[in-house]
Amino acid sequence: xxxxxxxxxxxxxxxxxxxxxxxxxxxxxxxxxxxxxxxxxxxxxxxxxxxxxxxxxxxxxxxxxxxxxxxxxxxxxxxxxxxxxxxxxxxxxxxxxxxxxxxxxxxxxxxxxxxxxxxxxxxxxxxxxxxxxxxxxxxxxxxxxxxxxxxxxxxxxxxxxxxxxxxxxxxxxxxxxxxxxxxxxxxxxxxxxxxxxxxxxxxxxxxxxxxxxxxxxxxxxxxxxxxxxxxxxxxxxxxxxxxxxxxxxxxxxxxxxxxxxxxxxxxxxxxxxxxxxxxxxxxxxxxxxxxxxxxxxxxxxxxxxxxxxxxxxxxxxxxxxxxxxxxxxxxxxxxxxxxxxxxxxxxxxxxxxxxxxxxxxxxxxxxxxxxxxx
Numbered sequence: 001x002x003x004x005x006x007x008x009x010x011x012x013x014x015x016x017x018x019x020x021x022x023x024x025x026x027x028x029x030x031x032x033x034x035x036x037x038x039x040x041x042x043x044x045x046x047x048x049x050x051x052x053x054x055x056x057x058x059x060x061x062x063x064x065x066x067x068x069x070x071x072x073x074x075x076x077x078x079x080x081x082x083x084x085x086x087x088x089x090x091x092x093x094x095x096x097x098x099x100x101x102x103x104x105x106x107x108x109x110x111x112x113x114x115x116x117x118x119x120x121x122x123x124x125x126x127x128x129x130x131x132x133x134x135x136x137x138x139x140x141x142x143x144x145x146x147x148x149x150x151x152x153x154x155x156x157x158x159x160x161x162x163x164x165x166x167x168x169x170x171x172x173x174x175x176x177x178x179x180x181x182x183x184x185x186x187x188x189x190x191x192x193x194x195x196x197x198x199x200x201x202x203x204x205x206x207x208x209x210x211x212x213x214x215x216x217x218x219x220x221x222x223x224x225x226x227x228x229x230x231x232x233x234x235x236x237x238x239x240x241x242x243x244x245x246x247x248x249x250x251x252x253x254x255x256x257x258x259x260x261x262x263x264x265x266x267x268x269x270x271x272x273x274x275x276x277x278x279x280x281x282x283x284x285x286x287x288x289x290x291x292x293x294x295x296x297x298x299x300x301x302x303x304x305x306x307x308x309x310x311x312x313x314x315x316x317x318x319x320x321x322x323x324x325x326x327x328x329x330x331x332x333x334x335x336x337x338x339x340x341x342x343x344x345x346x347x348x349x350x351x352x353x354x355x356x357x358x359x360x361x362x363x364x365x366x367x368x369x370x371x372x373x374x
């Protein structure tokens with residue numbers, strides 16, 4: 001079968017999707033699904049959003065690729081908009097979240113050569129060797145040891161003291177997801193983020209926030225760090241940035257924007273005109289009104305889950321909850337209720353609907369979940 005030609009690196013479900021529109025997906029047998037995963041927070045505005053589709057079509061018919069030896073307007077405009085909406089400074093455009101993390105790691109280590117990194121238990125930053133080294137999960141790291149040296153993990157919960165003590169004059173950077181995604185939707189306490197900021201300031205280290213999953217409006221603010229009022233020095237973005245197309249970005253504040261010089265880093269396809277046109281279209285749609293609606297619908301979803309006796313956690317439309325056998329529940333929801341969610345581990349279900357999901361669709365998802373729980 002054609003499916004056998006794919007490397008078995010994913011535990012794929014026995015469903016082949018062929019079409020998407022908004023919050024809906026259809027498989028090759030014509031079954032309709034309600035998508036509360038969006039490709040793991042990628043189809044941020046839903047499937048085939050008209051603004052994104054039109055931007056891609058127009059750009060693909062005009063210019064698709066020239067490489068980074070030259071400038072193109074979509075990339076320059078996207079970089080300026082990302083910088084202006086976050087840290088100022090400059091932006092490295094890339095193809096994925098892991099690539100954005102690799103850029104951030106190289107920037108931090110060039111700035112403080114030989115420096116170490118402090119990361120948080122439960123964090124997930126990608127599967128390339130540098131990003132994997134920053135991901136302190138034994139089951140993911142062990143098959144690929146030895147990894148890049150110099151990464152030290154601290155607890156994500158409890159008093160900030162272990163984190164503060166781990167940051168020294170040898171620390172190149174502290175790397176944190178303001179809301180951990182892959183490990184089960186765990187918002188990091190604002191006090192912990194503030195302690196990391198203070199420790200980095202004291203020792204001259206960089207504070208890097210990984211907004212790959214929790215950014216681009218997912219939590220009801222454009223960036224999750226805005227909820228805590230703690231600003232990083234460097235930020236990584238990807239997933240929802242392209243509205244379904246592969247693009248990432250590493251944003252550096254002005255005082256760190258010139259650390260990487262010509263020849264220090266690069267990527268053949270990064271920042272191509274088509275994906276940048278898509279990302280610009282996403283930014284056109286993710287405005288204050290949409291963010292307010294995300295917060296309100298996130299509250300609605302959390303309330304619906306609590307009515308089912310669950311204990312949701314998260315921010316905005318980034319929600320997780322624990323059940324005894326999450327993979328089995330996710331499978332039944334997919335195959336019996338046509339509701340697409342994800343089990344991030346043995347106990348946690350992750351829900352990441354499009355930011356454009358309607359109130360009625362939130363209620364519909366809760367109803368489908370209720371039918372499988374009771």
